[in-house]
Amino acid sequence: MALLDVTDLTVSINAGARTAAIVENLSLHLERGKCLGIVGESGSGKSTAAMAIMGLLAGGPLQVSGRVLFDGSDLAQMRPAEFRKLQGTGIAMIFQDPMSSLNPVMRIGDQIVECLQAHRRLTKSSARGRAIEALARVGMPDPEGMMKRYPHQLSGGQRQRVMIAMAIVFEPKLLIADEPTTALDLTIQAQILHLLKQLSRDLNMALVLITHDLGVVAGMADEVIVLYSGRDVERGPTQEVLENPQHPYTRGLLGAHPSMDGESARLTPIPGSPPAIWQRPSGCAFRDRCPEAFDNCALEDPQPVAMPLPAHKAACLLHARATQSKETA
Amino acid sequence: MRPTPNPALRIDRLSVEFSASGNRKLFEKPATFKALSDVSLTIRHGEVLGLIGESGSGKTTLGKAIVGLTETSAGGIQVNGQNIDPSNSPERLNLARQVQMVFQDPYSSLHPRKTIGRILSEPFLIQKTASGPELGDRVDALLRRVGLSPDHAARYPQQFSGGQRQRIAIARAIANDPPVIIADEPVSALDVSVQAQILNLLDDLRAKQNMAMLFISHDLSVVRHLCQHIAVMYLGRIVEIGPAKEMTAAAAHPYTAALMSAAPRVKARNRAQAAPIVLSGDVPSHAAIPSGCPFRTRCWLFEQKGCPARCRTEVPKLATLPDGRQSACLFPDEAARPMQPAAVACG
Numbered sequence: 001m002a003l004l005d006v007t008d009l010t011v012s013i014n015a016g017a018r019t020a021a022i023v024e025n026l027s028l029h030l031e032r033g034k035c036l037g038i039v040g041e042s043g044s045g046k047s048t049a050a051m052a053i054m055g056l057l058a059g060g061p062l063q064v065s066g067r068v069l070f071d072g073s074d075l076a077q078m079r080p081a082e083f084r085k086l087q088g089t090g091i092a093m094i095f096q097d098p099m100s101s102l103n104p105v106m107r108i109g110d111q112i113v114e115c116l117q118a119h120r121r122l123t124k125s126s127a128r129g130r131a132i133e134a135l136a137r138v139g140m141p142d143p144e145g146m147m148k149r150y151p152h153q154l155s156g157g158q159r160q161r162v163m164i165a166m167a168i169v170f171e172p173k174l175l176i177a178d179e180p181t182t183a184l185d186l187t188i189q190a191q192i193l194h195l196l197k198q199l200s201r202d203l204n205m206a207l208v209l210i211t212h213d214l215g216v217v218a219g220m221a222d223e224v225i226v227l228y229s230g231r232d233v234e235r236g237p238t239q240e241v242l243e244n245p246q247h248p249y250t251r252g253l254l255g256a257h258p259s260m261d262g263e264s265a266r267l268t269p270i271p272g273s274p275p276a277i278w279q280r281p282s283g284c285a286f287r288d289r290c291p292e293a294f295d296n297c298a299l300e301d302p303q304p305v306a307m308p309l310p311a312h313k314a315a316c317l318l319h320a321r322a323t324q325s326k327e328t329a
Numbered sequence: 330m331r332p333t334p335n336p337a338l339r340i341d342r343l344s345v346e347f348s349a350s351g352n353r354k355l356f357e358k359p360a361t362f363k364a365l366s367d368v369s370l371t372i373r374h375g376e377v378l379g380l381i382g383e384s385g386s387g388k389t390t391l392g393k394a395i396v397g398l399t400e401t402s403a404g405g406i407q408v409n410g411q412n413i414d415p416s417n418s419p420e421r422l423n424l425a426r427q428v429q430m431v432f433q434d435p436y437s438s439l440h441p442r443k444t445i446g447r448i449l450s451e452p453f454l455i456q457k458t459a460s461g462p463e464l465g466d467r468v469d470a471l472l473r474r475v476g477l478s479p480d481h482a483a484r485y486p487q488q489f490s491g492g493q494r495q496r497i498a499i500a501r502a503i504a505n506d507p508p509v510i511i512a513d514e515p516v517s518a519l520d521v522s523v524q525a526q527i528l529n530l531l532d533d534l535r536a537k538q539n540m541a542m543l544f545i546s547h548d549l550s551v552v553r554h555l556c557q558h559i560a561v562m563y564l565g566r567i568v569e570i571g572p573a574k575e576m577t578a579a580a581a582h583p584y585t586a587a588l589m590s591a592a593p594r595v596k597a598r599n600r601a602q603a604a605p606i607v608l609s610g611d612v613p614s615h616a617a618i619p620s621g622c623p624f625r626t627r628c629w630l631f632e633q634k635g636c637p638a639r640c641r642t643e644v645p646k647l648a649t650l651p652d653g654r655q656s657a658c659l660f661p662d663e664a665a666r667p668m669q670p671a672a673v674a675c676g
Contacts, residue, residue, distance in 0.1 A: 041520035141610070155611040156384075185383035186547060187608045187627075190591035194607050212520065215550070215593025242595055256525035258554030260577065260592050266532075267554070269525035273490045289522075 003206050004030040009066035011052050020277040023049045024230045035207040037221030045230040046210045050176050054093050088119050092167035096179035098159035102151040108162055109147025115166050134165040157188035176208045226250050229285040236312030246307045246314035248290045335410030336371040337541030338509045343368045343404030345394050362615040364390045365565045375539040379556030383612055387565040388545045392511045396430045429502035433514035435494035439486040446482030452504035475500040492523035513545045549592040553577055561585045564623045571654025579665040581656035583630040629667050
């Protein structure tokens with residue numbers, strides 16, 4: 001049984017009589033201890049999808065539908081108290097900007113202790129002990145001294161370590177990391193990614209890594225989902241998707257990405273910019289920018305087609321057409 | 330014999346000092362720290378120099394000092410062989426003619442209440458290079474040069490996407506064809522697919538208009554792609570400077586090696602070649618720069634070599650290596666890759 005099993009997750013927004021989907025029919029499965037990367041540009045819906053899985057959109061202005069099974073139980077069927085308990089202990093989440101996720105006028109130690117006491121009945125001293133343990137586990141120098149500091153006294157990398165310490169203090173089975181290193185410098189990014197990998201291995205913790213950086217996904221994720229305008233356009237084993245991309249958007253992203261090692265050939269940009277959710281074209285959302293679009297792209301919603309491996313799927317009509325012509329031949 | 334042409338930009342031992350605010354007594358002189366110490370570099374026409382380093386390393390301060398947005402405490406700036414003094418106000422107009430800057434955030438660097446046509450006519454009006462009916466034509470031509478349409482002149486910045494705004498910011502910078510452009514993280518706020526459009530535009534300006542550019546970035550793959558030369562900064566100093574190709578192939582400073590290895594790579598083949606060197610700790614603060622080599626507190630080579638005393642006592646100067654590049658490491662020959670996993674902890 002998969003640890004996380006999401007089926008047809010759709011998040012939409014209503015404005016007057018109009019409705020638009022921010023995330024549309026997203027399905028994903030994640031086993032224990034594995035890492036799933038979700039890549040996409042700004043506005044592709046990757047963070048919204050993560051918040052929906054985490055249950056953070058409930059009661060807000062967005063409509064969420066679809067089924068999220070965590071460890072066999074349906075999150076929508078859970079009683080609120082049960083769900084509250086799961087958030088933070090079974091599933092934890094860290095965000096891009098550690099400065100705005102921490103309370104600026106509260107000491108680091110008090111924040112972790114507060115988090116611990118919100119979930120478990122612990123005495124202050126045992127909560128402090130666990131907080132120090134968690135800080136040590138994420139590689140903080142001088143964890144005891146760190147307890148007394150305020151967020152502004154820490155560097156960006158240290159703040160992200162504090163966030164990770166808070167997230168893993170209950171040894172969750174799943175950690176959702178939303179752009180965890182985007183605000184950090186390169187050498188600090190390497191430290192944090194290294195730490196996440198190590199924690200995932202030591203705790204057998206599954207990781208959903210949301211990022212816009214294909215290089216980060218390449219080094220971390222076992223599988224990857226590429227989102228474009230709220231839809232999953234390609235997915236599969238990371239190496240397979242990056243080395244042998246099947247969707248024109250994924251190919252476009254890779255062609256637009258400068259390489260560290262190759263000769264500097266001219267980049268091939270994707271023309272235009274992603275559509276606003278209210279102005280998504282009919283049929284395939286990428287067709288306006290796609291060099292290979294043809295008549296049917298405006299008429300049909302492309303469905304995922306397995307190509308060439310069963311686990312590697314691309315939602316592009318080119319593949320649907322190729323498969324069909326093979327079948328008729 | 331033809332004289333060698335002057336480089337487009339020459340920076341000579343430039344220093345910038347900031348006074349540290351903090352606890353001090355009344356009438357006590359404020360403590361100062363050097364945000365830039367003795368930075369020297371040259372950029373030739375038709376060449377992009379990539380300036381990399383982590384937050385606080387002084388990249389942006391250097392860019393601002395060159396365009397006169399930050400006061401310098403020592404050193405000189407030459408454009409096309411002529412000395413420029415940014416603090417001298419009559420010369421400011423001349424400086425603006427020679428050096429222009431493109432900023433990181435295209436959302437805050439364009440005036441929200443001015444039309445694009447108005448924003449782009451300002452450089453011509455200020456430099457008195459166009460006026461009257463000619464002005465409109467110049468603005469139209471400028472928009473076309475950066476891949477936009479003359480119809481866009483009547484619109485306001487908020488009607489454009491991030492990539493288009495950055496094109497407008499570039500158009501404003503190149504209006505009077507300055508020989509030097511300072512681009513401070515111009516693609517960091519953009520998505521990958523749009524970033525490539527801007528990088529190609531900048532590369533065209535370099536190749537076709539022979540512009541010189543200082544390209545400040547923290548994204549190594551972008552720098553590697555666009556720049557012919559790279560300068561690496563750490564704590565306000567240049568620690569290595571040289572041709573991009575040689576530096577990515579084999580670093581001559583352990584910090585460069587760590588940065589290069591930490592750059593995420595998409596292809597598995599390339600990843601296998603460069604396992605990341607994970608540096609310990611953070612960049613020290615400017616107020617507490619370590620003795621000797623400023624990098625030694627995070628240096629893997631220092632550990633690997635068993636913490637040599639020279640690294641603690643001697644401040645390494647930028648020295649020219651046989652292949653022409655410069656490194657501020659006492660052991661540049663050993664700085665390309667760790668020989669073995671560093672295990673020794675040095676106090």
